[in-house]
Amino acid sequence: MHATYDRAMQTTPDSPPPTLLERLRAKITSGELEPGNPLSEVSLAQEFDVSRTPIREVLKQLQLEGLIEIRPKVGTFIREPNRREIVELFQLKEVLEGLAAALMARRGPCPELDQLEDIVAASEVSSKAGDTDTYASQVQDFHQTLVDGADNTKLVEQYDRLMNQLAYFRLVRKTLKHPGRAVDSSREHRQILTMIQDKDPFGAETTMRAHVFASTQELLVPPTQTTLSLDRDS
Amino acid sequence: MHATYDRAMQTTPDSPPPTLLERLRAKITSGELEPGNPLSEVSLAQEFDVSRTPIREVLKQLQLEGLIEIRPKVGTFIREPNRREIVELFQLKEVLEGLAAALMARRGPCPELDQLEDIVAASEVSSKAGDTDTYASQVQDFHQTLVDGADNTKLVEQYDRLMNQLAYFRLVRKTLKHPGRAVDSSREHRQILTMIQDKDPFGAETTMRAHVFASTQELLVPPTQTTLSLDRDS
DNA sequence: CGATCGTATGTTGCATGCATCGAAAGGGTC
DNA sequence: GACCCTTTCGATGCATGCAACATACGATCG
Known part of the structure; x- marks a missing residue:
C-alpha cells in the first residue's frame, strides 16, 4: 500500500498535478532509482520533457532535503545515509x-x-x-x-x-x-x-x-x- | 554576539567563501530584510552580481526551508510564521x-x-x-x-x-x-x-x-x- | 459617478547557448 | 609493465532571451 512516504500520492483525486519536485522525489523515495546512481541533468530533462533549468532547481532542493548529493562540476548522485x-x-x-x-x-x-x-x-x-x-x-x-x-x-x-x-x-x-x-x-x-x-x-x-x-x-x-x-x- | 543562527558565520577564518544560498539566507535571518517585502529576482541578481538563474535556484531552496514564499507568476516574499x-x-x-x-x-x-x-x-x-x-x-x-x-x-x-x-x-x-x-x-x-x-x-x-x-x-x-x-x- | 474592459508593465517560468571544469581514455616514456 | 602527461569528452555553472501570466492603471461606456 504505502509505496512511498511522499504525501503527494495521498491527496484527493482531483488535486493539482504533482510538481516536478514531487515527481522526482517520488522516483527516488520509491526506490525506482538505485542509490549511488548518477542523475544526469540532460537525461532527466528529456525524461520529464522540460529543459535543464527546472531540473536543476529541483535537484538543488532535493540536495537540501538530503536525498541527493551534487558534486560540483561532476554530477548528481542518489544519496544513501550511512x-x-x-x-x-x-x-x-x-x-x-x-x-x-x-x-x-x-x-x-x-x-x-x-x-x-x-x-x-x-x-x-x-x-x-x-x-x-x-x-x-x-x-x-x-x-x-x-x-x-x-x-x-x-x-x-x-x-x-x-x-x-x-x-x-x-x-x-x-x-x-x-x-x-x-x-x-x-x-x-x-x-x-x-x-x-x-x-x-x-x-x-x-x-x-x-x-x-x-x-x-x-x-x-x-x-x-x-x-x-x-x-x-x- | 549572535546576530543570526546561520552557521556559515561561525566557521574557521579561512573557510570556503559563503555560498549564494548562505548569503541570501543570512540577509533574511539577520532581519536586514523586512517580512512581507518583495524579493525581485532581478534586483537580487544585480545585488549579488550574478544572473537570475542561480538566484532562482537559491530562492527555491529558501522556500523549501520555509523562509520565503514564492507566489507563482507574482513574486517572492519574506515569510513570517503566524x-x-x-x-x-x-x-x-x-x-x-x-x-x-x-x-x-x-x-x-x-x-x-x-x-x-x-x-x-x-x-x-x-x-x-x-x-x-x-x-x-x-x-x-x-x-x-x-x-x-x-x-x-x-x-x-x-x-x-x-x-x-x-x-x-x-x-x-x-x-x-x-x-x-x-x-x-x-x-x-x-x-x-x-x-x-x-x-x-x-x-x-x-x-x-x-x-x-x-x-x-x-x-x-x-x-x-x-x-x-x-x-x-x- | 461607478463599473468594466483593455492595455501596459513588471514579474516569473523556461529554453537555449556558451564557458568551464573533472574525470577517464590514449599515447609516450622510463 | 607501470607511471605520467596530454587530450578528449561529457558533465555542470551560468548568462541571456523570449513567452506567459498577474496586477495596476486608465479609458470607455452605462
Missing part, C-alpha cells in the same frame, strides 16, 4: 513520534483518533494471522496517522523529510521481521492508543518512544547477520 | 533540545561539555549582575553548544532550520525579559549541566524540556501586552 546517519535519524524519529503521541493525547477526539482505532483493530487481526505484508502497511498507516493527528504542520514537515531521508520503505523491505515481533508491536500500538484516548500525554509519549526504539532495534539489529553489509562506510 | 506556526515550532524546539540534552548526557565528556561549563559559569555572573544583553547572547551559546554537543548532525540540521524559521533573534529582540527570569533561567542551565555531567539522560532531558517550555512561555506571553500585534493573521 549507518551513523541512520542511527541519528532514528533518534530523531523517536522524539518526533513521541511528541506526536503526546500532542494527540492532549488534543482529544479528532478524525485521526478514529482512524487510529480502526487501524489498530485491523492490525491486531493481521498480526495474529501472521499476514506480515498487510501488517507492515498498517504499521505505516498507524505512524503516519499519529503524526497527522498531532495537528502540527511543522512536525509533519520535519517527519516527512526525515522518513524520506531514511528511505524507510527500503529499510523495511530489506528487513525480515521476527515472527513474534508483530504481536508485540501490535500490543504496543494498542497501549499507545488507549493512553491517547485517556488523555495521558506523558504516558503516550513514553510508550510511543519505547515502541519506536524497540522497532528501530528490530531494524538495525535483525536476527540474521546481514547488517554487516551496512558497515562499509564510516 | 502565531500558530510559532507555537508549533516551539513545540518542536522543546523536544529537539530535550533530545540534545539526553544525548549529551549519554555521550559523556567532550569539548562541548567544557564549553558549556564555561558558558554557564559566565552566564551566572552576568545574570546576577543584570547584564541582560550579555546574558542573552550567552543563552544563545548555551543552547547552540548543547545541540552541537549531542553529536548528531541530523539533529543540528533540523534545529538550525527550525531556528531560522523562527527568526529567533527577531522574537527575542522584540521581547523585554522579566527581570527575575534571568536568574531562574541561569539556575536551570546549571541544573541541566549538572545532570549531563552526572550522565543522567532522563533527568537532563526532562529538565531541559521544562526549561525550554518556561522560556517559551516567557516569549509568547510577555508581561506587557505588546503580543497582541502578533495575533493579526490566523
Whole structure:
C-alpha cells in the first residue's frame, strides 16, 4: 500500500498535478532509482520533457532535503545515509513520534483518533494471522496517522523529510521481521492508543518512544547477520 | 554576539567563501530584510552580481526551508510564521533540545561539555549582575553548544532550520525579559549541566524540556501586552 | 459617478547557448 | 609493465532571451 512516504500520492483525486519536485522525489523515495546512481541533468530533462533549468532547481532542493548529493562540476548522485546517519535519524524519529503521541493525547477526539482505532483493530487481526505484508502497511498507516493527528504542520514537515531521508520503505523491505515481533508491536500500538484516548500525554509519549526504539532495534539489529553489509562506510 | 543562527558565520577564518544560498539566507535571518517585502529576482541578481538563474535556484531552496514564499507568476516574499506556526515550532524546539540534552548526557565528556561549563559559569555572573544583553547572547551559546554537543548532525540540521524559521533573534529582540527570569533561567542551565555531567539522560532531558517550555512561555506571553500585534493573521 | 474592459508593465517560468571544469581514455616514456 | 602527461569528452555553472501570466492603471461606456 504505502509505496512511498511522499504525501503527494495521498491527496484527493482531483488535486493539482504533482510538481516536478514531487515527481522526482517520488522516483527516488520509491526506490525506482538505485542509490549511488548518477542523475544526469540532460537525461532527466528529456525524461520529464522540460529543459535543464527546472531540473536543476529541483535537484538543488532535493540536495537540501538530503536525498541527493551534487558534486560540483561532476554530477548528481542518489544519496544513501550511512549507518551513523541512520542511527541519528532514528533518534530523531523517536522524539518526533513521541511528541506526536503526546500532542494527540492532549488534543482529544479528532478524525485521526478514529482512524487510529480502526487501524489498530485491523492490525491486531493481521498480526495474529501472521499476514506480515498487510501488517507492515498498517504499521505505516498507524505512524503516519499519529503524526497527522498531532495537528502540527511543522512536525509533519520535519517527519516527512526525515522518513524520506531514511528511505524507510527500503529499510523495511530489506528487513525480515521476527515472527513474534508483530504481536508485540501490535500490543504496543494498542497501549499507545488507549493512553491517547485517556488523555495521558506523558504516558503516550513514553510508550510511543519505547515502541519506536524497540522497532528501530528490530531494524538495525535483525536476527540474521546481514547488517554487516551496512558497515562499509564510516 | 549572535546576530543570526546561520552557521556559515561561525566557521574557521579561512573557510570556503559563503555560498549564494548562505548569503541570501543570512540577509533574511539577520532581519536586514523586512517580512512581507518583495524579493525581485532581478534586483537580487544585480545585488549579488550574478544572473537570475542561480538566484532562482537559491530562492527555491529558501522556500523549501520555509523562509520565503514564492507566489507563482507574482513574486517572492519574506515569510513570517503566524502565531500558530510559532507555537508549533516551539513545540518542536522543546523536544529537539530535550533530545540534545539526553544525548549529551549519554555521550559523556567532550569539548562541548567544557564549553558549556564555561558558558554557564559566565552566564551566572552576568545574570546576577543584570547584564541582560550579555546574558542573552550567552543563552544563545548555551543552547547552540548543547545541540552541537549531542553529536548528531541530523539533529543540528533540523534545529538550525527550525531556528531560522523562527527568526529567533527577531522574537527575542522584540521581547523585554522579566527581570527575575534571568536568574531562574541561569539556575536551570546549571541544573541541566549538572545532570549531563552526572550522565543522567532522563533527568537532563526532562529538565531541559521544562526549561525550554518556561522560556517559551516567557516569549509568547510577555508581561506587557505588546503580543497582541502578533495575533493579526490566523 | 461607478463599473468594466483593455492595455501596459513588471514579474516569473523556461529554453537555449556558451564557458568551464573533472574525470577517464590514449599515447609516450622510463 | 607501470607511471605520467596530454587530450578528449561529457558533465555542470551560468548568462541571456523570449513567452506567459498577474496586477495596476486608465479609458470607455452605462
